[in-house]
Amino acid sequence: MKKTILLLAILVTAVAGSYAQKGKVSSAQTLKDSGKLDKALEAINEAIDPNNEKAEKSIPWPRTWEVRGEIYHDIYKSKDENYKKLATDPLATSLESFKKAIELDTKGTGSNGVKINLTLLINDFTDQAVKGFNENDYELALKSFEQILDIQSMPLMQEDPPTVDTVIIFNAGLAAYNAENYDKAIKYYKEAAKYNYNEARTYELIAASYTNQQDTVNALAALQEGFEKYPESSSLLVQMINIYMNANKTDDAMKYLELAIEQDPENASFYFAKGALNDKLGNTDDAVTSYEKALELKDDYFDAYYNLGAIYYNKGVKQLDVANAVPTNQPDKYEEEKTKADKEFEKAIPYMEKASEVNPEDTYSLESLKQLYYRLKMMDKFDEVNKKLEDLK
Structure with a gap:
């Protein structure tokens, strides 16, 4: 009888230890809800500390990481500068925490809560991206847009039928372009182009990205691909003409210039470009005719x-x-x-x-x-x- 009592006592102690650390998570949640973010962070850090033997049960618990994600999200949203100093990149840490919660939640028991949190996170990443643009911090804007795309790609966040956020994809390309990260700009612009987002303009930006890398071959390929899809686009023609003229490929330049004039005969800039090209080729009389036509249209x-x-x-x-x-x-x-x-x-x-x-x-x-x-x-x-x-x- 005494042995049985002793065995039960050991079992109760073990269970109590497990719940004690899960209690730290609950405590962190309560402290967060009451606005005591510094104390909440201390509690959740204790619950995930690998050097803390009592944390063995709370570390693999999905709820631990979900609460951690909520705490860091609140740190980002806090107006208190002292709380803001608790983390250097709270949104990124919040996202990492929610991803860990998903990884550990093999049964999907907490998926609805995490999905709501991730949806809220998207809103703040969007705000952070806009802030980056406004402050000319294009690296921050790019990182924020990529984090949104990361969230949207998660199976938990997929809709039926699946949707593609072309606005975010295009803006990621725009941020990358402004950050002079042309490889990423091309990647995201090409992805946006697959869905016909911004139509011809996206192909112009792909070409501009290649041009900034001194890659006129791929720039022309992008423009030609765009022109096949949007044959009415005079802006794509203009870029092709400029590249051909700069490369001294006068025959190609004149061919596309004639096509541009055919499409938009009231565009004075096309006649000016034709005049400049003829001038360059030494065709003075043709140059004069083209310049005078440009002046007829734009005095x-x-x-x-x-x-x-x-x-x-x-x-x-x-x-x-x-x-x-x-x-x-x-x-x-x-x-x-x-x-x-x-x-x-x-x-x-x-x-x-x-x-x-x-x-x-x-x-x-x-x-x-x-x-x-x-x-x-x-x-x-x-x-x-x-x-x-x-x-x-």
């Missing part, structure tokens, strides 16, 4: 005015070289060739004047006018432009 197009002025100015300079090459014993021939140069300079003046009118603070057009007025001995206008340049210094 305050500074660059078109300036480039037209530059074409005639440069023609004048070349013709002046011809005049200067005339032997000194042929003064009549020299005057004839010089007159041709002056006529080109005269053609340049209206365009440069208009350019300066559109952008009065542009020193390049003013300097060009200064040279033109001087060459043509228009000294009153020369003095006027010279004063403008002095005033801008």
Whole structure:
């Protein structure tokens, strides 16, 4: 009889020890609910301390980790700076804790509570991501969006039918892009593109990410893929044209430029680009035609005015070289060739004047006018432009 009593006493002691540590979890919960987060954290840390023999029962208990996650979540939300100092990254620790609870909860007995907590966590990760953007902390924003995606990928959080949060995926790409983490930007933008999110714009950003990595091959591949899906997108065409022009692939650039004009014949920038390309190829007459068409569509197009002025100015300079090459014993021939140069300079003046009118603070057009007025001995206008340049210094 005494042996039986002794055995029961040992059993009761063992059970009491188990419940004592689970009681620490309950105590941590109570302290958390009463707002005593420092004490709650002390209690839960004791319950998960591997060096504490009494924690053997509470460490593998899913509820322990769920409470720990709730405590860290409350630390994040606390307005008390003393409590905020209790953790460096409370949301991340909260997420780790809930994931541990899920791992240990093989029967799914606490899944509803954890699911609610994870849903609340998503809201705060979203707020943290927005804060990161507002403060230009794009690394924080990226990390927060990735943590949201991590939560959404958990089987516990899956819906039937499954849904894909393309907004978060795209924003993760945007955060990565701003953080100059172009590999991740490409990864998330490509994922968003699978679901047609933001349509052509997403392909533009994929291409921009590759371009920032000096990878024009993949940039063009992304643009071409996007253009196949969105053939009405002029912005994709523009990027392709720019890449081809920068790579001196003039035939390809002109092909897509003609296609762009065909799609949007009222877009002055396309005619300007065609003018610039023809100018680069030495097709001066075609360049002039394209620039003039751009001005028909946009009468305050500074660059078109300036480039037209530059074409005639440069023609004048070349013709002046011809005049200067005339032997000194042929003064009549020299005057004839010089007159041709002056006529080109005269053609340049209206365009440069208009350019300066559109952008009065542009020193390049003013300097060009200064040279033109001087060459043509228009000294009153020369003095006027010279004063403008002095005033801008």
